[in-house]
Amino acid sequence: MLDKKMIVNDRERIEKLLKKRNEKYCEVLDRFIEIDKVRRRNISWYEELKADLNKNSRLIAEAKIKKQNVDLLTRSSKILSEQIKKLEPELKKLEEDFNSNLLEIPNIPHESVPDGKDEKDNLEIRKFGEPKNFNFEIKSHWELGKELDILDFERASKVTGARFVFYKNFGARLERALINFMLDTHYQAGYREIFPPFVVNESSMYGTGQLPKFREEAFKLENNNYFLIPTAEVPVTNLYRNETLKEENLPIKHCAYSACFRAEAGAAGKDTRGLIRLHQFNKVELVKFCHPDKSYEELENLTLDAEKILQLLNIPYRVVKLCAGDLGFSSAMTYDIEVWMPSYNRYVEISSCSNFEDYQARRLKIKFKSNLKNKNDKSEYIHTLNGSGLAIGRTLAAILENCQNSAGKINTPDILKKYLDL
């Protein structure tokens, strides 16, 4: 959520930057300004009436003490009160429109974000390793998974449905090894580990922006207002919702493993095979809360921390900077880490590292100040960042494919051996 005052006062700049994302946001912006005008006018009327009513009530109180007659005052108050009640639903509706409109305005891209429409315009920043030349016919990870009896999609669709998987034997152990390896690595880099609930309430989903826009992508529990989390970002970022943090504790860095659940009904037909697009997958997430002056520096570090995993596994990848058109709704700047996937013969997204600046924080009401007990000290919104560090399933797929040998077996990366040796 953007600062409403900034939108009104600095409209031209905002419009120009939003246009970089998509022309359609001009309309959204126009509508917002229009609603805001009407809204303010109504607030003024309402508050004037309220002020009169409050004054009358005070007069009645005084008159009663003096034992004077209050009929006249009561009558005029009654009229005021009726007028106010008439105005209330109108104002409420306006306020709702205003807020939902505000939520439809995406974050403004950072000035360094390249122009562009979609992923084709993303900017390659750096590369690690080179795609390996195999001197034999390579297999996809789902073929390897079946042959080695470590991934079972058929039975998963019997037991649950399409786009679920059973990891078995070495596959299950490798998945678990990767989770531990990533958490350990990030812990050493100073991330404090969180094991969050995998189920959150509606407010949390609004807080990080999954609602209201992306309702159809979430799994909702039937017997109450809880949702399965689509990413650990949701519970971990909401950890500090409605809180003011101490400046000296910044940056707060968390890493968290969670299972992630995504309905993504619209994505049917895309990446239908293998581990790339499932309704349930595992992920280790990195989340940072930091001082506004430091957030871009922290974004660089966060991306490097995520990259380190692939470096240690020695799997080729590249980092791209998303162009304005491909940028996520709440993000001001995003680096995607894309891992080399031999069966696709291209790079596949495995992590998305974003700086949301104060866009999430404003919605979540997360602020900071230097001294929590000093009331003269003004609080400010913090900046939030997050990135996958990494998606486990896709990492496992990348290992299977990049580390396969001519015998159809897997040469497990050395760094994982201590997690797999009994």
Next chain:
RNA sequence: GGAGAGAUGGCUGAGUGGUUAAAAGCGACAGUCUCGAAAACUGUUAUACAUCUAAAAAUGUAUCGAGGGUUCGAAUCCCUCUCUCUCCGCCA
């Protein structure tokens, strides 16, 4: 799942229909004193929105867990919901 108790400012905690944004205490901040500190004393001490401003100030409105209702007027009365605590049951 059953029974009960509760939710008030940074914290503790008063307040059961009327000048109550809310007593008191603690804390924090500023000042006096001091070479400095402590103590003591004095003062200050929420947020959001709107109006008006270049800005501040000022004024108004809202906020006592959330949402509705009664009333001229609600922290206070009524209803619904959420959460916390205690006891019991059930579990991992």
